Amino acid sequence: MVRRASSVPHLNSSGGSSADSAGTSGSRRGRAPVAGSRGRKTPSTTSTGQSQRQSSGSSSSMPRSRSLTNGMRRLSPQKGPGSGGGGGAGGGGSSRNTPYFLRSRENEIGSADTLEIVASKSTGSEECSTPEDNINVVVRVRPLNDKEKRDRHGSTLQFPGNGQVILEGNDVGQKRSHNRDSVRVFTYNVVFEPGATQEDILDYSGIKRIIEMGIEGFSCTAFCYGQTGSGKTHTLTGPPDLFVGKPNPKDPRHGLIFRSFLYLFQLIKNRKDVNYVLKASFMEIYNERVIDLLNPGSARKPLAVRWSKKSGGFFVENLFTVDCEELDDLLAVLEEGMRNRAVGSHAMNDHSSRSHTILTVHILSDQQTDGGVFLSKHGKINFVDLAGSELTKKTMSEGKTLEEANNINKSLMVLGYCISSLSDSKKRMGHIPYRDSQLTKLLADSLAGNGVTLMIACVSPAHYNHAETLNTLRYASRAKRIRTKPVIKMDPREALILSLKRDIHALQMENDHLKAALNLHHQAAPNGEPAENLLELQLDRVSSGGGIPVPKVDLQRLPELDGSELAELVKLYMVENESLRQENNHLFTVRETILRDQEIVCRENERLLKKLEDVNKSNPNGIEDIEPSQEVQPKKE
Numbered sequence: 001m002v003r004r005a006s007s008v009p010h011l012n013s014s015g016g017s018s019a020d021s022a023g024t025s026g027s028r029r030g031r032a033p034v035a036g037s038r039g040r041k042t043p044s045t046t047s048t049g050q051s052q053r054q055s056s057g058s059s060s061s062m063p064r065s066r067s068l069t070n071g072m073r074r075l076s077p078q079k080g081p082g083s084g085g086g087g088g089a090g091g092g093g094s095s096r097n098t099p100y101f102l103r104s105r106e107n108e109i110g111s112a113d114t115l116e117i118v119a120s121k122s123t124g125s126e127e128c129s130t131p132e133d134n135i136n137v138v139v140r141v142r143p144l145n146d147k148e149k150r151d152r153h154g155s156t157l158q159f160p161g162n163g164q165v166i167l168e169g170n171d172v173g174q175k176r177s178h179n180r181d182s183v184r185v186f187t188y189n190v191v192f193e194p195g196a197t198q199e200d201i202l203d204y205s206g207i208k209r210i211i212e213m214g215i216e217g218f219s220c221t222a223f224c225y226g227q228t229g230s231g232k233t234h235t236l237t238g239p240p241d242l243f244v245g246k247p248n249p250k251d252p253r254h255g256l257i258f259r260s261f262l263y264l265f266q267l268i269k270n271r272k273d274v275n276y277v278l279k280a281s282f283m284e285i286y287n288e289r290v291i292d293l294l295n296p297g298s299a300r301k302p303l304a305v306r307w308s309k310k311s312g313g314f315f316v317e318n319l320f321t322v323d324c325e326e327l328d329d330l331l332a333v334l335e336e337g338m339r340n341r342a343v344g345s346h347a348m349n350d351h352s353s354r355s356h357t358i359l360t361v362h363i364l365s366d367q368q369t370d371g372g373v374f375l376s377k378h379g380k381i382n383f384v385d386l387a388g389s390e391l392t393k394k395t396m397s398e399g400k401t402l403e404e405a406n407n408i409n410k411s412l413m414v415l416g417y418c419i420s421s422l423s424d425s426k427k428r429m430g431h432i433p434y435r436d437s438q439l440t441k442l443l444a445d446s447l448a449g450n451g452v453t454l455m456i457a458c459v460s461p462a463h464y465n466h467a468e469t470l471n472t473l474r475y476a477s478r479a480k481r482i483r484t485k486p487v488i489k490m491d492p493r494e495a496l497i498l499s500l501k502r503d504i505h506a507l508q509m510e511n512d513h514l515k516a517a518l519n520l521h522h523q524a525a526p527n528g529e530p531a532e533n534l535l536e537l538q539l540d541r542v543s544s545g546g547g548i549p550v551p552k553v554d555l556q557r558l559p560e561l562d563g564s565e566l567a568e569l570v571k572l573y574m575v576e577n578e579s580l581r582q583e584n585n586h587l588f589t590v591r592e593t594i595l596r597d598q599e600i601v602c603r604e605n606e607r608l609l610k611k612l613e614d615v616n617k618s619n620p621n622g623i624e625d626i627e628p629s630q631e632v633q634p635k636k637e
């Protein structure tokens, strides 16, 4: 049974979907990588150190099993249905009906349709922004697993619809107050019940909007948060056995990252007017050390996290960034990283992620604007799979696993502090402890800054996880209060030129419009009227006042210009701007004068008509002079 979102709230709890039941056999580690499993060519890789990227032609430094397409290519995608802004298969505009196990508040799923980019008007602006918005938070509830079913663990969650989830009961071991279970209601943008499929997450979580905005040049992040074993990795990548051997792209268990890649390529292929270059990196934060998952090396040497004055954010020095010319290249990055990430086993999850991972897709685009200026943007999408919070007593962690758990819990605690401070309107202006963990340093921009963020909170419905589920739901509620203001960051020189160009374009249009309007008046004016002479005179003055040559600029050449050339260019634009402004003011004055003259003529006409009427009235039997053309011809029978 499938219903539209608007009717969802009236329905009861879910039925399951077998399509999404995940197998858990196999291992992510210790298997031989499948080189060239997709028939790819040798990868071209670069390692980034902030803005300066070191070329790394050495094949020894390449990820072991990756086999990516060589070189960077500017795609010339073909236009097809759904092109232009990525509305195509996107966001909330899916043609499929909303499944009944998805509890959504109406209009909460974003898509590019709702995206309104507000270009800053001020000269020298470095950014295009959208209005301030809250972080989009959705909740996914996994099904009870076999063990939980065997042990007869009941569900502690209910789904009344309308984006709500009800948590019933008390923490195991806690005394019940007044013999009554407590009931807590939480509301999110969307709640995915246990029967939701991987495809539902793509269609209804808002990830499509994230991808569309990434393409538009925004910095976007999708992250999964939740206790260990709650389904974060399952949601983002699918079960681990998908990455063993040759992956089957049609497997319905593929997670959000795989599906997002497909969607991303579908969108950019439809944009004929833009050249795209994609690059990807994949890292993990393991015990507070950042490891490059595309180039871990045998020693798994950690990379440094540094502050960039230029971008005003943290970055990982010397992180590999792989050029991804084709979809297969991106998928190879995902597979390679999944094989290299740290996975362990404990009492609550056989394949527990022991690290936080961040897979980043950089989307560089070049688009020629109406004014002939090339506009380049750098959007990115981070997919963050957080390690799960865990109660070490429950997971029975010890030794290495215990150390990992402590680090995981510590960094999640710092993330919690940051989220809590950012969600408080007073505290958000104060100190936010981003620097206290590598994770928060690298997520700072996504959480507070100019990015677009989707949080998928994963929870278990089992009663014995009540405390952890409550924690996650509270965490998610807090995150929902965080407001961000997505901004496209641009090169300041490009932004300045673009802004001036935009002004000139608007003034030019105004100018054309005024001239056309004046020309109409000109034609309408009776011959010999003084207004015509005045108009000609004025228009002569206007056209002789212009004539400043419009400098042609290719933004790609901007970096080659030195300071004085750039200053000269900006000066020319400003002069042209000023001249157009003056010309337009002048045209406005001319128009005013003509309108005034017209009014005088109209009034004069009215006066004459009135006079004629009076004459006719005073001479009712008089013979009227009738023009020959106005004579009435006798009608022929």
Ligand SMILES: Nc1ncnc2c1ncn2[C@@H]1O[C@H](COP(=O)(O)OP(=O)(O)OP(=O)(O)O)[C@@H](O)[C@H]1O
Residues within 6 Å of the ligand: 020, 021, 022, 023, 024, 141, 142, 143, 145, 194, 226, 227, 228, 229, 230, 231, 232, 233, 234, 235, 238, 239, 349, 351, 352, 353, 354, 386, 387, 388, 389, 458
């Ligand atoms: N929606 C789901 N449908 C079917 N199985 C699921 C679902 N979510 C999770 N699982 C299964 O539950 C188990 C734990 O999931 P997963 O490893 O994704 O949890 P996690 O939150 O990433 O845990 P950790 O933090 O320990 O890494 C896996 O066997 C996974 O396949």
